[in-house]
Every structure is written in C-alpha cells, then in structure tokens.
Amino acid sequence: MTPFELAVQFLFQLGAILVVCRLVGLVAERLGQPPVVSEMIAGVCLGPSLLGALAPEVSAELFPKESMKVLFPVAQIGLSLYMFIIGLEFRGDIMRQRVAASMGVSLSGMTVQFGLGALVGWLIYNHTPLFPEGVPQTAAMLFMGASMCITAFPMLARILQHKGLTGTTLGTVVLGAGAIDDAAAWCMLAVVLASFTGDFTDAAFSIGGGFGYAVLVMGVVRPLLRRWARGVEERGRLSDREYAMLLALMCLGAWWTERIHLHAVFGAFVMGAAMPRGVVSKSIIARTQPLAVALFLPLFFTYSGLNTRLGLLDESGLWLIALGVLAAAVLGKSVACWGAARASGIPNREALGIGVLMNARGMMELIIINIGLERGVISPEIFAMLAIMAIVTTLMTSPILELVLRGGRKLDGAPQSSAPAPEH
Amino acid sequence: MTPFELAVQFLFQLGAILVVCRLVGLVAERLGQPPVVSEMIAGVCLGPSLLGALAPEVSAELFPKESMKVLFPVAQIGLSLYMFIIGLEFRGDIMRQRVAASMGVSLSGMTVQFGLGALVGWLIYNHTPLFPEGVPQTAAMLFMGASMCITAFPMLARILQHKGLTGTTLGTVVLGAGAIDDAAAWCMLAVVLASFTGDFTDAAFSIGGGFGYAVLVMGVVRPLLRRWARGVEERGRLSDREYAMLLALMCLGAWWTERIHLHAVFGAFVMGAAMPRGVVSKSIIARTQPLAVALFLPLFFTYSGLNTRLGLLDESGLWLIALGVLAAAVLGKSVACWGAARASGIPNREALGIGVLMNARGMMELIIINIGLERGVISPEIFAMLAIMAIVTTLMTSPILELVLRGGRKLDGAPQSSAPAPEH
Numbered sequence: 081m082t083p084f085e086l087a088v089q090f091l092f093q094l095g096a097i098l099v100v101c102r103l104v105g106l107v108a109e110r111l112g113q114p115p116v117v118s119e120m121i122a123g124v125c126l127g128p129s130l131l132g133a134l135a136p137e138v139s140a141e142l143f144p145k146e147s148m149k150v151l152f153p154v155a156q157i158g159l160s161l162y163m164f165i166i167g168l169e170f171r172g173d174i175m176r177q178r179v180a181a182s183m184g185v186s187l188s189g190m191t192v193q194f195g196l197g198a199l200v201g202w203l204i205y206n207h208t209p210l211f212p213e214g215v216p217q218t219a220a221m222l223f224m225g226a227s228m229c230i231t232a233f234p235m236l237a238r239i240l241q242h243k244g245l246t247g248t249t250l251g252t253v254v255l256g257a258g259a260i261d262d263a264a265a266w267c268m269l270a271v272v273l274a275s276f277t278g279d280f281t282d283a284a285f286s287i288g289g290g291f292g293y294a295v296l297v298m299g300v301v302r303p304l305l306r307r308w309a310r311g312v313e314e315r316g317r318l319s320d321r322e323y324a325m326l327l328a329l330m331c332l333g334a335w336w337t338e339r340i341h342l343h344a345v346f347g348a349f350v351m352g353a354a355m356p357r358g359v360v361s362k363s364i365i366a367r368t369q370p371l372a373v374a375l376f377l378p379l380f381f382t383y384s385g386l387n388t389r390l391g392l393l394d395e396s397g398l399w400l401i402a403l404g405v406l407a408a409a410v411l412g413k414s415v416a417c418w419g420a421a422r423a424s425g426i427p428n429r430e431a432l433g434i435g436v437l438m439n440a441r442g443m444m445e446l447i448i449i450n451i452g453l454e455r456g457v458i459s460p461e462i463f464a465m466l467a468i469m470a471i472v473t474t475l476m477t478s479p480i481l482e483l484v485l486r487g488g489r490k491l492d493g494a495p496q497s498s499a500p501a502p503e504h
Numbered sequence: 505m506t507p508f509e510l511a512v513q514f515l516f517q518l519g520a521i522l523v524v525c526r527l528v529g530l531v532a533e534r535l536g537q538p539p540v541v542s543e544m545i546a547g548v549c550l551g552p553s554l555l556g557a558l559a560p561e562v563s564a565e566l567f568p569k570e571s572m573k574v575l576f577p578v579a580q581i582g583l584s585l586y587m588f589i590i591g592l593e594f595r596g597d598i599m600r601q602r603v604a605a606s607m608g609v610s611l612s613g614m615t616v617q618f619g620l621g622a623l624v625g626w627l628i629y630n631h632t633p634l635f636p637e638g639v640p641q642t643a644a645m646l647f648m649g650a651s652m653c654i655t656a657f658p659m660l661a662r663i664l665q666h667k668g669l670t671g672t673t674l675g676t677v678v679l680g681a682g683a684i685d686d687a688a689a690w691c692m693l694a695v696v697l698a699s700f701t702g703d704f705t706d707a708a709f710s711i712g713g714g715f716g717y718a719v720l721v722m723g724v725v726r727p728l729l730r731r732w733a734r735g736v737e738e739r740g741r742l743s744d745r746e747y748a749m750l751l752a753l754m755c756l757g758a759w760w761t762e763r764i765h766l767h768a769v770f771g772a773f774v775m776g777a778a779m780p781r782g783v784v785s786k787s788i789i790a791r792t793q794p795l796a797v798a799l800f801l802p803l804f805f806t807y808s809g810l811n812t813r814l815g816l817l818d819e820s821g822l823w824l825i826a827l828g829v830l831a832a833a834v835l836g837k838s839v840a841c842w843g844a845a846r847a848s849g850i851p852n853r854e855a856l857g858i859g860v861l862m863n864a865r866g867m868m869e870l871i872i873i874n875i876g877l878e879r880g881v882i883s884p885e886i887f888a889m890l891a892i893m894a895i896v897t898t899l900m901t902s903p904i905l906e907l908v909l910r911g912g913r914k915l916d917g918a919p920q921s922s923a924p925a926p927e928h
Contacts, residue, residue, distance in 0.1 A: 083576035088762050090577040091584070095755035098748050105745070150577045152507035153514040157578075160515070161795075321526060324798040328522035335515035344515060367794030371585075374748040374791070 081146045090150045094375070096142065097382050100126055112479045114242045116235050116442070119378045120474065123385015133391055143386060155383040158376025159234060160334040160348035165369050166237040167352020168361045169246050170255060178249060181424040182256030185417045189438055190229050190261055192416035194268075196408045197228035204401065204462070212459050219272055223457045226268035227449055227466060228409050232442025232474060233258040234345060234380075239437070239478060250430045253421065254437045259349065262444060263290065266342050269448055273455060282341065289340035294350055297333065302354040309356035318363035326355065326364060384446040390464055402465040409469045410476075414439040432484045440477040445470035505570045514574045518799070520566065521806050524550055536903045538666045540659050540866070543802045544898065547809015557815055567810060579807040582800025583658060584758040584772035589793050590661040591776020592785045593670045594679060602673060605848040606680030609841045613862055614653050614685055616840035618692075620832045621652035628825065628886070636883050643696060647881050650692035651873055651890060652833050656866025656898060657682040658769055658804075663861070663902060674854045677845065678861045683773065686868060687714065690766050693872055697879060706765065713764035718774055721757065726778040733780035742787035750779065750788060808870040814888055826889040833893050834900075838863040856908045864901040869894035 081089070104125065105118035125131060132139040143151075201224030205211050211220050236258050237246075245251040270286040312318055330351045337347030355361050418435030422428065449466045452458045458466075505513070528549065529542035549555060556563040567575075625648030629635050635644050660682050661670075669675040694710040736742055754775045761771030779785050842859030846852065873890045876882040882890075 081573075083572045086573050087577040087580040087768070088759060091580065091755050091759035091762060091768060094581070095752045095759060098752035098755065102745060102749060102752075148507045149505075149510050149573055153511040153574045154578060154581075156511040156515065157518070320794075320798060321529070323794070324522050324802075325526060327799050328519045328526075331515050331519035331522065335512060335519060338512050338515060344511070367798070370744075370747070370791030371795045374744060375751050378748075 081144070086147060086150050089144070089147050090154075093143065093147065093151065094379070097122065097126070097378060098375070101378050101382065112482055113475065114239050114478050115378075116238045116242075116381055117475060117478065119381035120385045120442070120471065122378075123382035124390070124471070125385075126382065127386035127389075129390040132389075148383075151379060151383050151386075154376065155380035156334070156338070156344050157331075158372060158378075159380040160330065160344045161368055161372035162377045162380075163234055163237070163345045163348040164330045164334075164352040165365055165372070166234070166241070166246075166255070167349040168355055168365055169241070170252075170349075170353045172353065178253050178256065181253050181421065181426060182260065184420040184424045185253060185434060185438065186257035186260040186264075188420035188423075189231075189257070189413050189417040190264060193229045193409070193412035194225040196412040197225035198222065200224050200228070200405055200408050208401065210401075210459050210461050212456050215457055219457060222268065222272040223452055226265050226272055227445065227452065228405075228412065228441075228469075229261060229268070230265040230441060230444045230448055231258045231261040231413075231438050232440040232444050232470075233262040233349075234444070235440055235442035235474065236437055238377075239440070239481070243481075249426070250433050250437075253426065254434055257417070257434075257438060259346075261438070263342070263346060265444075265448070266290075266346075269451065270341060272457070273451075286340050286342050290337060290342045290346065293333070293336055293340075293347065297350050297354045301329070301351075305354065305360075306356050309358065309360050312356075312359050316359060318360055323364065323367060326360075327368075384450075387446070387450055389460065390467065398461055398465070402468050405465050406469045406472055409441070409473060410439055413473075429484060433481055436477060436480045436484060439473050441470040441473045505568070510571060510574050513568070513571050514578075517567065517571065517575065518803070521546065521550070521802060522799070525802050525806065536906055537899065538663050538902050539802075540662045540666075540805055541899060541902065543805035544809045544866075544895065546802075547806035548814070548895070549809075550806065551810035551813075553814040572807075575803060575807050575810075578800065579804035580758070580762070580768050581755075582796060582802075583804040584754065584768045585792055585796035586801045586804075587658055587661070587769045587772040588754045588758075588776040589789055589796070590658070590665070590670075590679070591773040592779055592789055593665070594676075594773075594777045596777065602677050602680065605677045605845060605850060606684065608844040608848045609677060609858060609862065610681035610684040610688070612844035613655075613681070613837050613841040614688060617653045617833070617836040618649040620836040621649035622646065624648050624652070624829055624832050632825065634825075634883050634885050636880050639881055643881060646692065646696040647876055650689050650696055651869065651876065652829075652836065652865075652893075653685060653692070654689040654865060654868045654872055655682045655685040655837075655862050656864040656868050656894075657686040657773075658868070659864055659866035659898065660861050662801075663864070663905070667905075673850070674857050674861075677850065678858055681841070681858075681862060683770075685862070687766070687770060689868075689872070690714075690770075693875065694765060696881070697875075710765050714761060714766045714770060717757070717760055717764075717771065721774050721778045725753070725775075729778065729784075730780045733782065733784050736780075736783050740783060742784055747788065747791060750784075751792075808874075811870070811874055813884065814891065822885055822889070826892050829889050830893045830896055833865070833897060834863055837897075853908060857905055860901055860904045860908060863897050865894040865897045 101115075101119050101122040104122045105115060108118040108121065109115075126139070126143065128139065131142075198221040201221040202217070204224070205217050205220045233255075236254055240246050240251045240254065246255075267283075267287045267290070270283040271280075273282070312322065330348055333347035333351040334344035335347065337350075338344040355364065414435040417438040418431050421431035421434045426434065446467060449458065449463050449470075453460065453463045525539075525543050525546040528546045529539060532542040532545065533539075550563075550567065552563065555566075622645040625645040626641070628648070629641050629644045657679075660678055664670050664675045664678065670679075691707075691711045691714070694707040695704075697706070736746065754772055757771035757775040758768035759771065761774075762768040779788065838859040841862040842855050845855035845858045850858065870891060873882065873887050873894075877884065877887045
C-alpha cells in the first residue's frame with residue numbers, strides 16, 4: 081500500500097474505531113465498566129475474534145495487515161501522551177512517604193505471582209504439548225512467570241483517573257507499585273528472550289539503558305527544567321513554543337525506552353514525572369489530555385484487542401487449563417498485594433482496593449504475550465489463554481473496586497470537593 | 505520494517521522534527537515569518553535538499569523511505585484536525601454577506617492564473633525538453649494551469665489565525681475564495697489526470713462525490729447537529745463522549761473526500777463549518793487545537809518539505825525558467841485577486857491584503873506537484889521549479905502582508921479588545 085492509500089485507510093479506521101468504542105460503551109458503562117474496557121472490547125469485536133470470524137472479507141478490507149504499520153505507531157504515540165500526563169499527575173511527595181508500601185506491594189505481588197506463574201508454566205510444559213517445539217523448560221517457566229507478574233500500569237492509571245483517585249494514598253501506592261512491577265516484568269522479559277536466544281547483551285542493554293535513562297532524567301533534566309520553570313511561573317503562562325519543546329522531550333524519552341526494548345510508556349511516564357509542577361504541569365495536562373484521550377488513546381487499547389484471537393480455544397480441555405491460569409493469576413496477585421499493603425499499615429479497605437487494582441493485567445499483558453508469540457516462546461493456544469486471563473482480570477477490576485470502596489469515609493488524600501471526576 | 509520498528513522510528517522523527525522546527529523558528533520569527541514557514545523550511549532542511557545532500561547516510565537513517573508510510577497518514581490526521589478547527593472558526597454569516605466578493609476574487613484569480621499557467625506550460629512544452637516524453641500538450645498546459653491556480657488554503661488559514669484575522673472581512677473573503685480555489689483546482693487536477701489516462705470516470709467521481717458530500721453535510725448533518733446542540737447548550741458542557749463522536753464525524757468526512765481523491769482537508773473543513781456554534785464549537789476548538797497544532801500539524805508541513813529536491817535545478821537556464829514561472833505566478837494571482845476585491849467594493853488596503861494572501865501557494869502546491877510527478881505528468885526539474893515558486897510565494901506573504909496592514913484603522917470585524925492573538 082502507498083502512503084496515500086494507508087492515509088485513506090487510517091482515516092476510516094480511526095472513525096470506525098471511535099464509533100464502535102462508543103457503541104460498546106453504551107452497554108459497558110451501564111455495567112460499571114470504565115471507557116478503557118469498552119475500547120478493549122471494541123478491539124476484540126473488530127478483530128479476528130468476532131468481525132474476522134463472522135465476516136472475514138469485511139475484516140480484511142477494514143484492517144488489512146499492512147495498516148498495522150500505521151495503527152501501531154500512532155497507538156504508541158497516543159499511549160505515550162497519556163502516560164506523560166499520568167507522570168505529570170504522579171504525586172512524588174506521597175510516593176516518597178509511601179515508597180516502602182509501594183515496594184512491599186510490588187515485591188510480594190511479584191514474588192508470589194512469579195512463583196505461581198512458573199509453576200503453571202512447568203505444569204503446561206510437562207503435561208501438555210502446548211509449548212512450541214524447541215522451547216527450553218526454563219524459558220517456558222520464566223516467560224509464564226514474567227508474563228503473569230505484569231500489572232496493567234496504563235490501565236490502572238486510567239481507572240484511577242476516571243474515579244478521581246490519582247492523588248490519593250491508594251492511587252499513589254498502586255501507581256508506584258504498578259510502575260515497579262511493570263519495569264521489572266519488562267526486564268524479566270528481556271532476560272527470558274535473552275535466555276531463549278542465548279544472547280544476554282540485549283538484556284543488559286535494556287536494563288542498563290532504562291536505569292541510565294531514569295537517572296539522567298531525574299538527576300539532570302528535572303533540575304534544569306525546574307530552574308527554567310521559574311520564568312514560566314513569573315509570566316504565569318507556558319508559551320506554545322515551550323509546550324512543543326516539552327512534547328519533543330517526551331517523544332525522545334519514549335523513543336529511547338522503546339528503542340532499548342523496555343517500552344515507550346516508561347520513557348513518557350518518567351519524563352512526565354520530571355516536569356516542574358505548577359503552571360507548567362497544569363498547562364501541559366490541559367492542552368494534551370482532551371485530544372489525546374478522545375482520539376489517540378482508544379487506538380492503543382483497540383489495537384491490542386485487534387490482535388487477540390479467542391477462537392483458538394475450541395476444546396474444553398484447553399478451556400479448563402485457561403481457567404486454571406486465570407485462578408492462579410487472580411489468587412497470586414491480589415492476595416499477595418493485599419497482604420503486603422496490610423503489612424505496611426494501610427487500612428483494610430484501601431489494601432483490598434490495592435489488591436483488586438494490582439490484579440488487572442489489561443493490555444500490557446497482551447503486549448508481552450504478543451512478543452512471546454512473535455518470538456515463538458508460546459503457542460497461539462497459550463496466547464489465547466493468557467489473553468483471556470488479561471481480559472477477565474481487567475473486567476473484574478472496576479466493579480469489584482466499586483464494591484470495596486462503596487460507602488465508608490473519604491479516602492486519604494481524596495479531593496474534598498464534591499466535584500465530579502473527569503469523565504473519560 | 506515491522507510495526508514495532510516503525511514506531512521506534514516515528515517517535516524519534518517526531519522529536520527531531522519538533523526540535524528542528526524550533527531551531528529554524530528562532531531565525532524565521534525574527535524575520536517576521538509565521539511558524540508554518542519555519543515548519544516548511546525545517547522539512548526542506550531535513551530532506552534531500554540539505555541533510556540528504558550533506559549527509560546522505562544520516563538522512564537515510566533518519567527518514568527511510570518506508571517511514572513515510574507512517575509520517576504521511578499522521579500528517580493527514582494533523583492537517584485534518586487543523587482544517588476542522590478552521591472550519592469551526594469559519595464565519596458563515598460574514599461569508600454570506602461577502603459571498604459575491606469571495607466568488608469574484610476566486611474566479612478572477614483563477615481565470616487569469618489558469619491562462620498564464622497554461623501559457624507557461626505551452627512555452628515550456630514547445631521550447632524545452634523538460635516535460636516527460638509521451639505527455640500530450642493539452643495535459644501539460646492543463647496541469648500547469650491547474651497547479652499554478654492553487655492557493656495555500658490551510659496555510660492562509662494558519663497565517664490569518666496567527667495574526668488574529670480569522671473573523672474579519674479580509675479573513676472571511678480570503679478563506680471563502682481560498683476554499684473555492686482549492687476545490688476547483690483539485691477538480692481540475694482530476695480532469696487533467698483523467699485526460700492523461702483517458703478515463704473520465706475518476707474525475708466525475710471526485711467532482712460528484714465532493715459536491716454530494718457538501719450537500720449532505722450542510723443539508724442533513726448540520727440541521728441534525730443543531731437540534732442536538734440545544735441540549736448541550738442547556739447543560740453548558742460538551743461531554744467527552746460527545747466530543748469523541750464529533751471527532752469521528754470529522755475523520756469520516758476527511759476519509760471520504762480523501763478517498764474520492766479530492767483531499768482530506770475539504771471533508772474536515774466542511775464538517776467543521778457544519779458544527780453548531782456556541783458551547784459545541786468553543787469546546788471542540790479548546791480541546792483540539794493545542795495538541796493538534798503543537799504536535800501533529802508541523803508533521804504535515806515538514807513532510808512536504810521532506811519531499812522537495814531543490815538540487816535538481818543546477819543549470820542557470822533552468823533557474824531562469826524557474827524565475828519566469830515565479831513571476832507569472834505572482835502577477836497572475838495577486839493582481840487579479842486585488843482587482844476583483846476592489847471591484848466588489850472592498851477598501852484598497854484590505855484588497856491588497858487579499859491579493860497578497862491569495863498569492864501564497866504553500867504546501868497545497870507541493871501536494872499537487874507531487875501527484876503530477878508520481879503520475880509522470882511533469883519531470884523532476886519542473887517539479888523543482890514549481891516547488892521554488894511555492895516556497896517563495898509563501899515566504900513573501902507574511903512580511904508583505906505586515907507592510908500592507910501596518911498602521912491605519914482597525915480592520916472591519918477585527919476583535920475590539922487588545923488581547924494578543926493566539927500565539928501559534
């Protein structure tokens with residue numbers, strides 16, 4: 081396809097995706113699901129699982145394989161913009177007070193879940209023919225462990241923002257733990273892929289590059305921006321040119337972490353967290369959020385749904401294994417995180433909320449398993465099981481969180497006013 | 505390249521383009537040039553004319569051919585969003601009062617310019633070997649006429665907005681005439697390409713499809729939106745979901761006019777013009793403009809610059825012809841439009857401003873000549889001449905407009921307050 085044909089296709093896809101997201105949203109929102117869930121389901125509907133199965137020629141016409149070359153990069157930009165905003169809203173002050181809690185929640189959730197995941201990997205490896213031939217047992221166990229560890233960091237961010245909980249203790253602990261979890265899971269994935277190919281340079285590059293990036297941004301870029309921001313505060317206004325330059329910084333940060341195979345979301349999130357608070361952060365959020373959330377972010381969640389093929393699980397035996405994977409995932413993550421939160425002195429209601437939120441795997445899971453499938457570590461069947469686990473844990477999150485938080489006193493750090501939370 | 509590699513590349517390109525636009529802007533703005541000129545020049549600098557000539561391997565590394573498959577569609581989205589905003593700011597009421605002036609300016613500018621352009625085409629065709637072999641004389645003359653007729657509709661819009669003139673008589677006449685000009689030039693181009701291939705179905709499809717679209721949107725969509733907007737006015741707020749649906753409408757409109765080979769800008773502009781005024785239009789502009797203008801719009805202007813190869817004009821004879829083309833373009837368009845504006849009773853200062861603005865060819869010219877080059881109607885040398893004409897007429901616009909409008913009384917319709925114009 082020529083760039084022109086791709087542009088025609090892309091304009092139509094964008095319109096169609098927005099319309100289908102809205103149609104799914106009409107039902108999903110009545111069931112208490114946030115917009116992100118509608119977007120995921122819209123993707124699954126438009127992808128091979130529904131539209132592709134019912135009307136293969138319409139699906140091939142609407143989403144030809146080559147158009148993914150446009151959809152994916154634009155989805156990454158949309159996601160990066162969003163994670164930049166989440167970084168901008170990140171409360172470093174609460175995080176510092178709560179760093180022990182975040183670390184505890186993250187570590188205990190990961191250790192328990194990694195153990196359970198590796199066990200599931202061992203069981204599937206030794207009792208079924210589901211892993212592709214030639215995959216070593218260690219790679220299978222490591223991959224299942226790492227992929228089940230992941231938390232839906234961007235999705236958590238979106239649910240917390242939707243419910244107006246970003247600045248609360250609950251929100252901060254969850255965002256902190258989610259960020260640590262995800263960074264660790266991506267590093268583990270790097271090690272798994274390295275152990276699979278036998279080349280550990282890539283893994284070292286990912287981990288070292290990510291660490292170096294965080295140190296550079298927080299240690300050098302952040303103080304420089306703070307000094308520069310004094311002038312902006314005096315003027316009381318961020319100019320359009322300055323805004324464009326901050327967006328350029330975000331793009332370059334996202335590029336670097338994507339380039340070293342860590343993922344664009346980290347670069348964008350860290351850059352957002354490094355931005356000076358006050359006029360600068362408020363202006364960036366006000367200018368970036370509406371369009372990024374309405375037009376570009378749905379592309380990311382829909383894109384992932386588009387690549388999911390649920391139809392592969394056509395035997396009851398496979399469905400049973402899928403159920404087992406799901407049970408291991410839910411128990412391992414939510415119970416361990418709840419326990420760790422309680423142990424660090426967080427009240428029970430909030431600790432339950434943390435457990436529920438950390439359990440959501442969302443689309444990060446889908447990204448990791450897409451990579452695993454592409455590199456031949458897992459089969460399409462295992463892919464579909466993990467995809468179901470991702471979708472079910474995501475669907476559970478919002479209604480259960482609602483139940484847990486319903487009634488009772490205001491959460492620590494929640495806004496005092498009764499203003500409605502932003503709607504997206 | 506895989507979608508992942510394209511995403512990595514795209515994030516870097518976006519960052520690099522924003523930084524180079526800013527660097528060029530540091531100089532260009534001192535010379536009284538608006539941001540759009542910096543963006544065009546940034547593209548020429550990053551493209552084969554400068555970076556490609558000085559450091560071919562860096563250029564090939566930074567902008568591999570395949571990455572255009574992402575850059576172009578995203579640039580189209582950026583441009584569509586922008587033209588949607590311009591449509592939203594379009595003052596239908598002033599246009600209706602001034603429709604005769606707009607039509608007069610547009611028609612006289614086009615007739616004179618088309619005649620001169622066709623004459624230039626005839627001269628080049630019969631006295632130089634510059635047209636590719638096998639191009640019929642009529643196609644050569646029609647193409648030169650049509651391509652020189654064009655006005656930089658999106659660029660005019662941007663300059664007018666930059667100077668805070670969108671709602672004035674000057675701004676409205678220019679926008680109206682620019683829209684008519686461009687729609688007519690695209691229709692002519694369709695006829696030229698049809699006369700070249702001998703297939704007139706495509707041309708009929710473009711013209712009929714564009715006309716049908718305008719009638720449908722203005723006759724059906726607009727009244728429906730107006731009725732719906734009463735509820736929004738009562739609430740005083742456009743919800744995020746409603747905003748997303750209006751963006752979907754814009755995408756589908758842009759898709760349709762791009763699909764029928766008219767150009768996405770028309771679909772987006774007409775859809776913007778059809779939006780209900782008041783809370784709806786203000787909300788859309790406030791939410792869409794900052795990010796679209798800062799991040800996505802520069803991509804469009806830079807993309808066009810990237811595709812320009814000035815190095816082809818390496819003989820003095822060719823430079824002379826290029827000068828002749830330029831002179832014919834400037835005289836034909838600005839004098840005829842000024843005359844028509846005067847004839848319809850517009851004061852001299854504003855008529856001069858209209859002539860100056862209509863003379864800017866900007867990037868629409870580059871799009872048309874890219875199509876001509878791709879289809880083999882013109883040679884790379886003629887392409888470079890027309891590209892220079894486009895760039896010079898664009899560079900002239902802002903400083904001369906400044907001279908013409910300097911001092912004197914406020915323009916009719918200009919905002920009364922002394923608030924500074926939006927900065928982009």
